[in-house]
Amino acid sequence: MPAVNNDGYYEVFWPRSPRQADRKPVAKRLDTLEGKTVAQLWDFLFRGDEVFALLEEGLRARYPGVRFVSWRDFGNTHSRDEREVLARLPQRLKELGVDAVICGMAC
Amino acid sequence: MLRASAVCEEAGYPTSSLTCEGFLRQAVAISVGLGMPNIPVALVPGHVGTQSKDELRRNILEVTVERVIENLTRTLAAGSGNAEPGARDIIFKGGFKAVNRHFYEKELSDGLPIVPPTQEDVEAFLRFTDRDSNEVLGTILPDQRAATIWSIAVNGVMAGCRPEYMPILVALVEAMADPAYGVEHSGNTPGSDTLIILNGPIIGQLGFNYTQGALRDGFMPNTSIGRFWRLYLRNVAGFLPRKNDKATFGNTWRVVLAENEDVLKKIGWEPNSVEMGFRAGDNTVTIGRYTGGGAFSSVSGSTPEQMLPYLVDAVLKYHTWQLLFTVSVGNGSLRPLLVITPLIAETIAKAGWSKADVKRYLYEHARLPAWEFERYLRDWTIRGVWNLEEEVRLGRMPNIFYESGDPNRMVPIVWKPEDYMIAVTGDPLRNNAYVFAHNGFLGYPVGKRIELSRDWQQKLAALES
Numbered sequence: 280m281p282a283v284n285n286d287g288y289y290e291v292f293w294p295r296s297p298r299q300a301d302r303k304p305v306a307k308r309l310d311t312l313e314g315k316t317v318a319q320l321w322d323f324l325f326r327g328d329e330v331f332a333l334l335e336e337g338l339r340a341r342y343p344g345v346r347f348v349s350w351r352d353f354g355n356t357h358s359r360d361e362r363e364v365l366a367r368l369p370q371r372l373k374e375l376g377v378d379a380v381i382c383g384m385a386c
Numbered sequence: 387m388l389r390a391s392a393v394c395e396e397a398g399y400p401t402s403s404l405t406c407e408g409f410l411r412q413a414v415a416i417s418v419g420l421g422m423p424n425i426p427v428a429l430v431p432g433h434v435g436t437q438s439k440d441e442l443r444r445n446i447l448e449v450t451v452e453r454v455i456e457n458l459t460r461t462l463a464a465g466s467g468n469a470e471p472g473a474r475d476i477i478f479k480g481g482f483k484a485v486n487r488h489f490y491e492k493e494l495s496d497g498l499p500i501v502p503p504t505q506e507d508v509e510a511f512l513r514f515t516d517r518d519s520n521e522v523l524g525t526i527l528p529d530q531r532a533a534t535i536w537s538i539a540v541n542g543v544m545a546g547c548r549p550e551y552m553p554i555l556v557a558l559v560e561a562m563a564d565p566a567y568g569v570e571h572s573g574n575t576p577g578s579d580t581l582i583i584l585n586g587p588i589i590g591q592l593g594f595n596y597t598q599g600a601l602r603d604g605f606m607p608n609t610s611i612g613r614f615w616r617l618y619l620r621n622v623a624g625f626l627p628r629k630n631d632k633a634t635f636g637n638t639w640r641v642v643l644a645e646n647e648d649v650l651k652k653i654g655w656e657p658n659s660v661e662m663g664f665r666a667g668d669n670t671v672t673i674g675r676y677t678g679g680g681a682f683s684s685v686s687g688s689t690p691e692q693m694l695p696y697l698v699d700a701v702l703k704y705h706t707w708q709l710l711f712t713v714s715v716g717n718g719s720l721r722p723l724l725v726i727t728p729l730i731a732e733t734i735a736k737a738g739w740s741k742a743d744v745k746r747y748l749y750e751h752a753r754l755p756a757w758e759f760e761r762y763l764r765d766w767t768i769r770g771v772w773n774l775e776e777e778v779r780l781g782r783m784p785n786i787f788y789e790s791g792d793p794n795r796m797v798p799i800v801w802k803p804e805d806y807m808i809a810v811t812g813d814p815l816r817n818n819a820y821v822f823a824h825n826g827f828l829g830y831p832v833g834k835r836i837e838l839s840r841d842w843q844q845k846l847a848a849l850e851s
Contacts, residue, residue, distance in 0.1 A: 284481070286481030286482050286483055286484075287481055287482050288479070288480065288481060289478075289479070289480065289481070289482065289485050289502035289504050290476045290478075290479045290504060290505070291476065291477060291478050291479075291485055291489075291502045291503050291504060292474060292475070292476060292477065292503045292504075292505075292508060292540050293470075293471040293472075293473070293474075293475050293477045293540075294489075294494055294503060294537065294540045294541050294544060294617070294621040294622075295470070295471075295494075295529075295531060295537070295621050295622060296473050296531045296532045296533070296534050296536070296537040296622055297470070297472070297473055297531065297532055298419070298421075298470070298529060298530050298531055299525045299530045299531065299532055300419060300420060300421035300530040301421055302421050302422075302423075303392075303395075303396055303420075303421045303422050304422075305395045305400070305401075305422055305424055305425055305426075305462055306394070306395045306396075306397075306398045306399055306400045306401070307398070307400070308400045308458060308459050308460060308461055308462070309400060309458055309459050310459065311459060312455065312458060312459065317458075318399075320387075320390050320391075320394075322387055323715055325406070325434050325435060326434045326435070326442065327404075329434075329439075329442060330404060330430070330434065330442070330446055330450075333442070333443055333446040333447060333450075333451075334446060334450065334451060334454060336447070337446065337447045337450075337451030338451060338454070338455070341451070341455065355714075355715055356387070356390045357387065357390075357715075358714070358715050358716070358717060358827075359716060359717035359719050359826075359827035359830075360717065361389070362565065365389060365390055365393045368390065368393050368394065368397070369393065369394075369397035369399075372394065372397065372399055377399060378399070378400075379399060379400045379401070379402075379458045380391070380394045380399050380400070380401045380402075381401070381402050381404065381428075381454055381458075382387050382388075382390050382391045382394070382401055382402070382403045382404065383387060383403070383404035383430075384387065384404050384406070384430070384434070385387045385388070385403065385404065385405040385406060385409045385412070385413060385427075386405075386406035386408075386409065386430070386433055386434055386435065
């Protein structure tokens with residue numbers, strides 16, 4: 280006797296939905312870090328205070344004229360009021376004359 | 387972190403995002419969701435949490451510094467974006483096994499067989515809501531996809547829900563989309579899972595289990611709706627393991643916790659829905675994320691004073707590193723959840739105690755020496771750069787956390803008594819409790835009212851006939 284196919288037949292929908300984020304370009308990169316001001320943004324986790332101090336040391340060795348704006352000037356970027364903090368960020372970076380940003384820590 | 391970087395990039399500031407080795411794939415997945423697939427990251431070798439000062443120094447100076455320079459000064463290749471199906475595209479045709487194989491291979495299912503989401507079944511779900519199927523309830527991070535009524539129905543079918551669960555599923559996704567909940571954090575390290583608390587007459591109408599084995603699978607509405615939550619997190623929010631979902635361990639979804647409102651009414655305690663700001667008798671869902679929890683057996687005594695010390699001890703034992711959410715980083719967002727059986731609740735209520743009285747007791751007695759509180763965060767876990775004295779001095783925490791300089795002073799683990807949550811369910815005739823350790827603002831409790839369709843009763847009756 281031939282085997283009965285009990286597997287059925289289905290036409291099924293995609294369970295996802297369209298992404299809402301428009302594709303955005305990243306910022307233009309710098310020619311050099313010499314003489315530039317680099318901001319440090321931190322989520323206050325995973326030894327970022329030590330990591331930023333080491334990065335300052337390493338970057339200054341390569342670019343003696345590089346300046347830093349400490350994470351202390353921005354506060355925590357990953358707290359309960361993250362949305363408000365991030366909304367204020369562009370203006371704050373402008374006020375501080377920042378050219379580039381180092382952001383941590385994803386661990 | 388990448389959300390902050392994206393804000394900077396969009397404002398015209400080049401960024402470099404410091405990323406430990408184990409998080410590189412998550413960074414890629416998040417950057418696609420942010421609409422910036424080429425946002426640059428700088429490798430931090432290994433994990434900083436286990437490195438000596440010398441190891442950390444070597445890794446940063448020999449590896450990370452160079453990557454940061456590259457990120458900030460070299461033009462980046464444009465990232466690629468993959469073409470995707472349309473919202474209502476048929477993505478596969480075939481038999482049950484082939485459909486399931488396809489969904490599994492495309493990372494659209496959780497590893498268990500799914501119910502194939504066909505036109506007929508999806509439409510049956512849509513009949514149980516008055517909302518337009520194209521309505522968007524919000525944009526769900528990190529994938530930034532539209533939370534549509536249609537997508538809720540599709541995932542509800544897949545999870546094995548019944549069509550009449552649809553109003554609950556809609557309320558759940560409304561809660562997921564609420565910024566106060568913080569769904570974007572659902573892939574974080576502790577691998578916390580959401581607990582759904584259900585209240586209202588719908589518990590009885592749809593046959594939820596709220597007695598013995600209340601948190602066990604085996605009851606269709608409790609189980610399938612819990613599964614729906616996880617499927618929606620995968621498919622619409624985008625939390626796929628090894629990508630956006632970086633749970634270190636994780637666990638399977640939690641089944642829905644339905645409160646025993648029969649007992650609550652009998653002893654005069656308000657249900658969780660009232661604590662969340664709704665009226666008694668409203669059908670509601672409350673969601674919160676919990677890092678874990680455990681059962682506490684044989685809560686003995688015939689008075690609150692005899693029973694509660696054991697429960698205080700249980701709450702303290704389950705909240706250690708989670709104190710992170712009590713300090714300024716978490717802005718007092720820690721909300722421990724204590725689940726007690728009807729027998730315990732009845733015994734406490736018999737002495738004239740309300741739920742609020744129990745919360746007050748927990749607040750006043752679940753306390754730690756200040757030195758121990760600080761040790762969890764400053765020495766043992768995140769190595770924070772704070773102390774309770776400074777937090778209070780700067781007005782970031784209530785004064786009770788620094789009433790003196792005595793390191794042995796006792797401090798609470800939450801900011802106020804109302805931060806404790808209490809639910810009553812489980813085997814009515816046993817004296818056990820369950821403590822859920824909360825994940826703070828990375829899954830803050832949010833409640834939503836369940837909107838039933840206009841002809842709800844008739845539709846339910848039609849199902850039964």
